[in-house]
Amino acid sequence: MTSAAIADPTPELSAFRADTRAWLEANCPPEMRQPMTSEDDVCWGGRRCQFSSPAQKRWLDVMAARGWTVPTWPQAYGGAGLSSLEAKVLAQEMRALNCRSPLNSFGIWMLGPALLKFGNEEQKLEHLPKIARGEIRWCQGYSEPNAGSDLASLATKAEDKGDHFIVNGQKIWTSYADKADWIFCLVRTDTTSKHNGISFVLFDMASPGVSTKPILLISGASPFCETFFDNVRVEKRNLVGALNRGWDVAKYLLGHEREMIGSIGDRAAAKPMGQQAVAAIGLDQTGRLADPVLRAQVAEFEADEAAFRLTMERAGDLARAKQAHPALPSMLKYYGAELNKRRWELVMAIHGSDALEWEGERSRQGDRARTWLRTKANSIEGGTSEVQLNIVSKRILELPGA
Amino acid sequence: MPLILSEEQTMLRDSARDFLAEQAPVSQLRGLRDSNDATGFSRSLWQQFAEMGFTGVLVPEAQGGLGLGHVEAGVVMEQIGHQLCASPLLASGIVAATALRQAGSGAQQAAWLPKIASGQAIATLAVDEAAKHRPQRLATQARAEGGGWVLDGAKTLVLDGHVADLLIVAARVGEAGTGLFLVDPKASGVTVERTVMVDAHNAARVRLQGLKLAADALLGTPETGAAALDATLDAGRCAAAAELIGLADEVFERTVAYIKERKQFGKLIGEFQGLQHRAATLYCDLEISRAALIKAQQALDADIAGATNHASSAVAIAKARAGRSATTAVQEGVQMHGGMGMTDAFEIGFFMKRARVLQELWGDSNFHFDALAQRRGY
Numbered sequence: 001m002t003s004a005a006i007a008d009p010t011p012e013l014s015a016f017r018a019d020t021r022a023w024l025e026a027n028c029p030p031e032m033r034q035p036m037t038s039e040d041d042v043c044w045g046g047r048r049c050q051f052s053s054p055a056q057k058r059w060l061d062v063m064a065a066r067g068w069t070v071p072t073w074p075q076a077y078g079g080a081g082l083s084s085l086e087a088k089v090l091a092q093e094m095r096a097l098n099c100r101s102p103l104n105s106f107g108i109w110m111l112g113p114a115l116l117k118f119g120n121e122e123q124k125l126e127h128l129p130k131i132a133r134g135e136i137r138w139c140q141g142y143s144e145p146n147a148g149s150d151l152a153s154l155a156t157k158a159e160d161k162g163d164h165f166i167v168n169g170q171k172i173w174t175s176y177a178d179k180a181d182w183i184f185c186l187v188r189t190d191t192t193s194k195h196n197g198i199s200f201v202l203f204d205m206a207s208p209g210v211s212t213k214p215i216l217l218i219s220g221a222s223p224f225c226e227t228f229f230d231n232v233r234v235e236k237r238n239l240v241g242a243l244n245r246g247w248d249v250a251k252y253l254l255g256h257e258r259e260m261i262g263s264i265g266d267r268a269a270a271k272p273m274g275q276q277a278v279a280a281i282g283l284d285q286t287g288r289l290a291d292p293v294l295r296a297q298v299a300e301f302e303a304d305e306a307a308f309r310l311t312m313e314r315a316g317d318l319a320r321a322k323q324a325h326p327a328l329p330s331m332l333k334y335y336g337a338e339l340n341k342r343r344w345e346l347v348m349a350i351h352g353s354d355a356l357e358w359e360g361e362r363s364r365q366g367d368r369a370r371t372w373l374r375t376k377a378n379s380i381e382g383g384t385s386e387v388q389l390n391i392v393s394k395r396i397l398e399l400p401g402a
Numbered sequence: 403m404p405l406i407l408s409e410e411q412t413m414l415r416d417s418a419r420d421f422l423a424e425q426a427p428v429s430q431l432r433g434l435r436d437s438n439d440a441t442g443f444s445r446s447l448w449q450q451f452a453e454m455g456f457t458g459v460l461v462p463e464a465q466g467g468l469g470l471g472h473v474e475a476g477v478v479m480e481q482i483g484h485q486l487c488a489s490p491l492l493a494s495g496i497v498a499a500t501a502l503r504q505a506g507s508g509a510q511q512a513a514w515l516p517k518i519a520s521g522q523a524i525a526t527l528a529v530d531e532a533a534k535h536r537p538q539r540l541a542t543q544a545r546a547e548g549g550g551w552v553l554d555g556a557k558t559l560v561l562d563g564h565v566a567d568l569l570i571v572a573a574r575v576g577e578a579g580t581g582l583f584l585v586d587p588k589a590s591g592v593t594v595e596r597t598v599m600v601d602a603h604n605a606a607r608v609r610l611q612g613l614k615l616a617a618d619a620l621l622g623t624p625e626t627g628a629a630a631l632d633a634t635l636d637a638g639r640c641a642a643a644a645e646l647i648g649l650a651d652e653v654f655e656r657t658v659a660y661i662k663e664r665k666q667f668g669k670l671i672g673e674f675q676g677l678q679h680r681a682a683t684l685y686c687d688l689e690i691s692r693a694a695l696i697k698a699q700q701a702l703d704a705d706i707a708g709a710t711n712h713a714s715s716a717v718a719i720a721k722a723r724a725g726r727s728a729t730t731a732v733q734e735g736v737q738m739h740g741g742m743g744m745t746d747a748f749e750i751g752f753f754m755k756r757a758r759v760l761q762e763l764w765g766d767s768n769f770h771f772d773a774l775a776q777r778r779g780y
Binding site for chain 1: 662682692768779
């Protein structure tokens with residue numbers, strides 16, 4: 001899609017689009033406009049960040065300086081104070097130029113929105129600018145061995161010691177806990193009430209008593225950890241929202257997490273599935289993919305992928321018009337996760353036995369097979385597909401007993 | 403452009419909804435079917451459509467229409483889908499009007515568009531020739547003769563063909579050309595056979611034998627005919643997709659309401675997760691098809707002539723998805739209504755029948771997935 005194809009509602013927005021396009025063309029390094037080929041191409045920031053290239057660092061720095069890693073956040077917190085429409089234009093122009101995301105971050109996608117809504121001024125000023133600049137990498141302490149889909153049954157305990165809490169317990173499926181600098185964590189501060197006995201706290205992963213243990217997954221990688229807390233001291237100023245009201249913060253944040261996971265259903269940067277199939281399988285004499293059944297599956301997938309991308313766009317439009325149902329992220333999470341699993345089943349079918357190699361340079365260490373296996377978690381993490389359908393049943397369809 | 407309705411479009415939707423719910427509920431279609439009505443739709447309702455401006459939604463104001471676009475046409479079609487209202491709006495006000503606007507000369511437009519806008523004339527496209535939609539392989543042939551044209555061929559699934567005042571016949575011209583011809587259905591050489599369809603809506607088979615036409619019966623030229631036919635079909639596909647989404651929404655609302663009141667095993671059946679998850683899945687599917695639909699409507703308004711090819715792909719996605727979503731909705735509707743869903747006394751079956759026809763009309767989901775693949779080079 002080109003700028004010319006998009007009619008902006010106001011001259012100001014057209015001007016903003018032109019300025020944005022010009023700035024991106026001048027400032028986005030050419031290397032950052034190539035499709036990503038491996039996990040190393042993704043920048044997560046943090047104290048221990050190792051940039052894969054000077055261009056990756058430069059791209060993060062110029063975007064952060066402009067407030068465009070978090071374009072809609074207020075300038076005081078490291079953002080650019082853009083309106084929702086301006087942010088949409090920025091995203092469209094980045095897509096049009098194939099600009100990579102400068103920074104992937106649970107701080108941006110999950111904690112930031114929750115702090116903006118529930119945090120006090122001191123907490124916002126302390127944490128948000130560091131998230132915007134990619135200086136601190138966050139992880140999420142939610143699931144526990146006995147609190148998965150039933151998250152509110154969590155048992156990690158925080159004892160009140162006057163000016164601080166002492167935290168004891170265990171989390172599981174903590175994404176990148178071993179690489180994170182800080183954690184946002186759900187803890188039990190009252191055992192007499194399930195949902196109203198949970199608090200939302202922040203602490204440094206370097207605190208004494210915190211340890212992590214990576215979990216080896218079917219992909220051969222360990223993106224998730226077990227995380228243990230043994231008498232960890234957490235200052236009371238790091239309590240977000242009111243004591244025992246952490247479930248409100250948790251649910252709000254989960255909405256954002258679900259949007260993030262759902263958005264993996266929309267992967268514009270990757271080579272379109274049809275083109276991948278042509279490159280791998282070739283065309284027959286009539287110009288059609290030389291595998292008619294696979295061709296039909298690819299076409300149906302591409303139609304669904306395009307429709308889902310439009311649904312994401314429409315969700316933003318509905319939100320701006322204040323017409324969005326609050327449970328909409330559950331729908332997006334459900335469909336996006338299932339779509340991404342379908343995408344990788346097709347990638348495996350298209351590339352056949354080439355996609356089965358697990359080691360070596362030719363397969364980039366089995367990148368396709370490992371990613372295919374990784375995507376199976378999409379419909380489990382952040383609330384399973386079944387939990388999302390429960391939420392749609394209850395909150396949108398208002399079905400009895402849901 | 404935001405993928406939601408504007409204030410004016412929302413007002414149009416609300417007035418169309420209220421009007422159709424009052425004047426043309428599903429019971430009207432049942433009445434037409436059961437009385438073997440010769441017209442197959444209500445003439446008085448059609449007159450009301452003209453008064454509301456629906457018949458001229460796409461006709462320019464200068465020719466007596468509302469001069470609106472495909473989003474507005476779709477808004478009305480969606481409400482028609484809710485009530486399964488039988489009317490020539492799709493054939494005449496949307497498809498035939500688009501053909502005349504895309505390819506008609508000033509004189510041809512002046513002769514027909516005001517009459518279409520006023521509802522005085524019913525026009526319809528005759529394109530399909532066999533059981534499946536294959537507009538690129540027309541067998542109907544037009545040959546130049548004596549300063550005019552002679553047409554031979556046979557057409558099927560001509561919507562409202564038995565009551566039409568004007569047929570717009572797609573035919574092959576020479577080896578490579580495509581012509582859209584204005585044909586008087588009462589002319590010598592034309593025979594029209596009404597075909598009563600599964601959904602109690604109206605269609606006809608049309609036979610053309612040595613039909614002689616004047617030179618000015620051709621819309622545009624044989625060189626531009628294929629593009630005009632594509633644009634015309636896309637307008638029809640997009641409107642059919644809107645009707646499909648409207649009928650699917652209606653079935654879904656009725657089904658969700660039913661499982662909230664039907665009790666078995668001492669429980670409301672809507673309490674069973676086996677039904678809840680199926681309903682929720684269908685809800686998500688419909689919402690995603692809705693986004694594809696409004697995008698297609700906006701794309702047609704931006705560039706129906708296909709300079710960028712963008713609109714055709716958007717319409718293919720919308721029609722393919724709407725057909726698939728509605729097929730799921732009506733099947734789940736019948737299943738969740740149980741035995742009641744199988745009875746003729748209950749209205750759910752009417753929706754299933756209409757969905758089947760609209761799915762087939764101007765290319766089913768498979769046709770459009772295939773078209774998308776071809777357009778994308780595989």
